Amino acid sequence: MKYFVTTAIDYTNAAPHIGHxxxxxxxxxxxxxxxxxxxxxxxxxxxxxxxxVQQAAQKENIAPADFAERVTAQFLSLWExxxxxxxxxxxxxxxxxxxxxxxxxxxxxxxxxxYKAKYSGYYSVRQEQxxxxxxxxxxxxxxxxxxxxxxxxxxNWYFRLAKHKDWLQNxxxxxxxxxxxxxxxxxxxxxxxxxxxxxCVSRPRERLSWGIEFPFDHEYVTYVWFDALLNYxxxxxxxxxxxxxxPDFADLWPCRAHVIGKDIMVPAHGIYWPIMLHAMGFPDDQxxxxxxxxxxxxxxxxxxKSLGNVVDPxxxxxxxxxxxxRYYLMRDIATGHDxxxxxxxxxxxxHSDLANGLGNLVNRTINMVQRYHSGLVxxxxxxxxxxxxxxxxxxxxxxxxxxxxxxxxxxxxLEAVSDLVTQANGLVELKAPWxxxxxxxxxxxLQDVLYTLAETSRLVAAxxxxxxxxxxxxxxxxxxxxxxxxxxxxxxPAEHRLGEPTPVFPRFDDR
RNA sequence: GCCAGGGUAGCUCAGUGGUAGAGCAGGGGACUCAUAAGCCCUUGGUCGGGAGUUCAACUCUCCCCCCUGGCACCA
Numbered sequence: 001m002k003y004f005v006t007t008a009i010d011y012t013n014a015a016p017h018i019g020h021x022x023x024x025x026x027x028x029x030x031x032x033x034x035x036x037x038x039x040x041x042x043x044x045x046x047x048x049x050x051x052x053v054q055q056a057a058q059k060e061n062i063a064p065a066d067f068a069e070r071v072t073a074q075f076l077s078l079w080e081x082x083x084x085x086x087x088x089x090x091x092x093x094x095x096x097x098x099x100x101x102x103x104x105x106x107x108x109x110x111x112x113x114x115y116k117a118k119y120s121g122y123y124s125v126r127q128e129q130x131x132x133x134x135x136x137x138x139x140x141x142x143x144x145x146x147x148x149x150x151x152x153x154x155x156n157w158y159f160r161l162a163k164h165k166d167w168l169q170n171x172x173x174x175x176x177x178x179x180x181x182x183x184x185x186x187x188x189x190x191x192x193x194x195x196x197x198x199x200c201v202s203r204p205r206e207r208l209s210w211g212i213e214f215p216f217d218h219e220y221v222t223y224v225w226f227d228a229l230l231n232y233x234x235x236x237x238x239x240x241x242x243x244x245x246x247p248d249f250a251d252l253w254p255c256r257a258h259v260i261g262k263d264i265m266v267p268a269h270g271i272y273w274p275i276m277l278h279a280m281g282f283p284d285d286q287x288x289x290x291x292x293x294x295x296x297x298x299x300x301x302x303x304x305k306s307l308g309n310v311v312d313p314x315x316x317x318x319x320x321x322x323x324x325x326r327y328y329l330m331r332d333i334a335t336g337h338d339x340x341x342x343x344x345x346x347x348x349x350x351h352s353d354l355a356n357g358l359g360n361l362v363n364r365t366i367n368m369v370q371r372y373h374s375g376l377v378x379x380x381x382x383x384x385x386x387x388x389x390x391x392x393x394x395x396x397x398x399x400x401x402x403x404x405x406x407x408x409x410x411x412x413x414l415e416a417v418s419d420l421v422t423q424a425n426g427l428v429e430l431k432a433p434w435x436x437x438x439x440x441x442x443x444x445x446l447q448d449v450l451y452t453l454a455e456t457s458r459l460v461a462a463x464x465x466x467x468x469x470x471x472x473x474x475x476x477x478x479x480x481x482x483x484x485x486x487x488x489x490x491x492x493p494a495e496h497r498l499g500e501p502t503p504v505f506p507r508f509d510d511r
Numbered sequence: 512g513c514c515a516g517g518g519u520a521g522c523u524c525a526g527u528g529g530u531a532g533a534g535c536a537g538g539g540g541a542c543u544c545a546u547a548a549g550c551c552c553u554u555g556g557u558c559g560g561g562a563g564u565u566c567a568a569c570u571c572u573c574c575c576c577c578c579u580g581g582c583a584c585c586a
Contacts (some may be wrong), residue, residue: 261586364545
């Protein structure tokens with residue numbers, strides 16, 4: 001069994017921004033942590049079908065597939081740049097996905113979960129969508145922004161959502177861990193309460209050609225969430241053909257965390273998705289879990305193209321490095337809540353936590369070992385109470401760290417690690433190795449102090465690895481400890497030679 | 512409007528019936544292994560407003576104000 005995590009598949013109608021990056025980094029950090037505990041699998045992807053992609057492609061007079069492919073490449077190159085280590089790639093135009101979606105549609109049809117019905121309503125020709133009363137203005141009319149509005153009757157396929165309402169309500173009530181953080185559960189229950197009516201899951205081909213065809217009715221394609229949500233199972237190997245080169249579904253499912261933004265919890269992931277799975281025959285103990293994150297605002301305002309405050313993650317990674325960006329995005333927000341993005345905060349975090357705290361600890365430790373002990377650390381069991389105290393502190397930090405990850409709160413894990421760094425830097429002042437080095441009688445204590453500092457550095461680097469993989473690797477390399485990554489105290493051999501120190505976190509100012 | 516989250520030191524946030532906390536920023540000091548980093552000490556808040564319950568409220572109840580989000584296919 002692998003610990004299975006997914007992210008929302010990103011819609012390929014526009015370039016990625018800092019919010020996309022945050023979500024993928026969050027998922028990547030969680031999965032990297034999980035890999036320290038056992039097998040794990042991260043699925044990331046893109047949603048390439050749909051009306052907006054078709055329209056955007058038409059504007060440039062190119063095929064939807066080519067347009068989607070171009071934007072997809074932008075996402076892929078960003079994930080590369082940000083060091084997102086994915087195990088699977090869910091691109092919804094993948095023929096394997098298509099086949100599996102069609103199998104699901106057929107199965108639902110066979111079970112009587114789908115039906116065809118006529119809908120008549122006001123339709124905006126310009127926007128290519130049906131309008132509801134919500135679109136009416138104060139005068140009760142559809143405004144000029146909708147262009148020509150006609151009364152149109154259209155036949156479509158519907159999914160029987162409403163009949164599973166009671167089941168879902170009961171499931172969410174009896175599974176309070178279905179949604180993290182917990183306060184979202186109330187919001188979800190309210191939304192379920194309001195649920196009425198079924199879900200339209202098709203569009204006639206003449207109106208939307210860019211989608212997956214219904215296997216039993218070729219005049220229609222799947223629309224909106226149906227195709228997209230299914231990526232979580234199709235790319236995990238559900239209904240996969242032999243030789244498809246997809247994972248073993250039983251090895252991954254149920255998903256431990258669908259990492260998504262708060263905007264798509266209701267109704268898609270909190271209502272449509274569990275009901276779809278239920279209708280497909282998934283038992284309650286095979287239901288996935290949701291991890292719902294908040295948004296990054298910019299100077300208090302929501303990010304938007306019209307405000308011109310969209311933050312480009314690729315540019316930030318180029319300027320400050322992927323690790324600096326990853327660290328900031330993980331440290332300065334509590335999962336589920338919103339936060340304000342600013343370069344100033346990024347630099348504060350980088351300088352005070354990474355350069356001054358962690359980087360300096362490692363650098364001074366290796367320097368002292370080189371200077372006072374020819375680069376060799378040797379454990380000598382003096383049982384000095386202050387050294388024992390740091391060891392005990394490390395134990396407490398480890399507990400906090402694991403607990404934080406169980407709750408999908410990397411910021412709390414990082415806070416715990418920072419506390420250990422602070423204590424280790426305090427220990428340096430307390431023991432003053434530069435003084436011990438002048439007193440031959442203290443050589444055992446000096447050895448133990450240096451071992452303790454080196455071991456703390458090793459442990460801290462290992463703990464930081466899920467968030468700042470590149471920097472952690474550099475630190476471990478300087479400690480000559482690339483093979484000692486266990487998240488347990490005392491894994492540095494009792495006699496061990498360190499490498500040469502080089503600052504891992506160069507400063508961005510010139511003070 | 513309904514629902515939810517939030518309003519605590521200059522900034523970012525934690526806290527929860529019993530004399531207000533952390534980190535960063537600001538001020539002072541001792542040291543020197545280190546990326547002029549680190550360490551120690553320290554200035555700083557009528558805990559959004561009002562009323563109530565209580566021996567005691569930032570913490571519970573009620574009313575109000577402000578911000579954000581969801582309810583409407585943007586991570």
